Amino acid sequence: MNACFLSQNQNPDPRQYCQLNNSMPLLRLFFDGQSDMHADFRLSRASFNALMDAIGREADHGWGPEIACLVFLFWLASGTSYRVVSRAFDMPRTSVHRAIHTTSSKVASLFAQTVHHPSEQELVNVGAGFARLAGSAAFSRVAGSIDGCHVRVKPPARDADCYLNRKLFYSVQLQAVIDHTAKFIDVCVGYTGSVHDSWVLKNSPLYLERKYPPPGYFLIGDGGYPCLSYPITLMTPYRQPLRNQLQAAYNSRLTKARVVVERAFGILKTRWRAIFLKALEVDIRYVPEVILCCTILHNICLSQGDVLDVLDDEDGIAGAAGEEHPEREAAPPGTVSGAQERDRLAGLCCAPQDHDYI
Known part of the structure; x- marks a missing residue:
């Protein structure tokens, strides 16, 4: 399998600059805990939770794995540019790029246990x-x-x-x-x-x-x-x-x-x-x-x-x-x-x- 692996910038405390804007519609939908996720993310909450259980919930960057996964799923579901995803989440484009590639790598690592x-x-x-x-x-x-x-x-x-x-x-x-x-x-x-x-x-x-x-x-x-x-x-x-x-x-x-x-x-x-x-x-x-x-x-x-x-x-x-x-x-x-x-x-x-x- 060919893949493009991108280096990540190091920061002693990335949480200092990673601040969510919870007023964004996509994030409001996710954090209310009940709204259907299919329209924007193409899967159910049960599927999302199963995915997170599989890839792990430990934070490896300031945005956290759940937010990074949402960014990746929205990009898959919409097929839009990083610029559009950046606006949808009110997140820097560089962070969107990293979230998508980091999460796709994590999901791909599940291949042996999921497709066998x-x-x-x-x-x-x-x-x-x-x-x-x-x-x-x-x-x-x-x-x-x-x-x-x-x-x-x-x-x-x-x-x-x-x-x-x-x-x-x-x-x-x-x-x-x-x-x-x-x-x-x-x-x-x-x-x-x-x-x-x-x-x-x-x-x-x-x-x-x-x-x-x-x-x-x-x-x-x-x-x-x-x-x-x-x-x-x-x-x-x-x-x-x-x-x-x-x-x-x-x-x-x-x-x-x-x-x-x-x-x-x-x-x-x-x-x-x-x-x-x-x-x-x-x-x-x-x-x-x-x-x-x-x-x-x-x-x-x-x-x-x-x-x-x-x-x-x-x-x-x-x-x-x-x-x-x-x-x-x-x-x-x-x-x-x-x-x-x-x-x-x-x-x-x-x-x-x-x-x-x-």
Whole structure:
């Protein structure tokens, strides 16, 4: 992950010059203890408290971690300049800059404990959840649904072409694996928009380290990915035209199971729409950390039951299972096709079901 870490000015007693103006509307809203925080900060008080418990409440500068976190969240939620954030909090612009970068670094440090692969017991529940989504026990060994999202950016002038994607806007890619509850369990962020989804996959730690999914389990993805049984097991839809009813049944079940990844990206875009629905105007080196923070905050909010209504997927984040993908690539060298395993799953999709998904 690329990040921009900024040095902090030292002061023997920063509290001497850090004085809050509690009359500012955003601070009044926060300090009243009851007002809804969603409109300005995009999360609930329960989610905010869970976040503060995770990053710690000990003061490391004069404004304190809670105020710094509010500044960071308001910046994420609004997508405005440091100047506008400075006015909203009546805080020096240099303090806003430091609060945003310090807090994003703290949030990013929560990645390992917040975005991680499920345990062996949790994996059983994940598989059962996907079987329920698909309506078929054939999907009870699904370990997650994989997909990608293009995040709009302002590219560096000398490398702009590298960021231009097939939809003709500049972007950085977020690859994610989602469990049955729309929780992020694996994230790879930072590759430029010009490369194909399958290229991102085969250059990601998920693929290179081969630690997930474990033996006996598989991921599901859309038609932009190759169907594989090695080095990871990844099941994708049959391509059109379909040959028989077995393939149609399998594609239908896969679509139902995969809808959760579209929902996860939809929730992410809805909560942080200023980040995901317009070009992110920060140093390109800082972009991966910002996106990573959004996925971490997504999981924290999910754990608190803090879920927003999903916006329409106007950018077409994920294609429907079985549709033609305009740039679908063949399986990379050194891989083993998953076609045989997919045929087996297709047969199970048409077998009698007892609906016991655990």
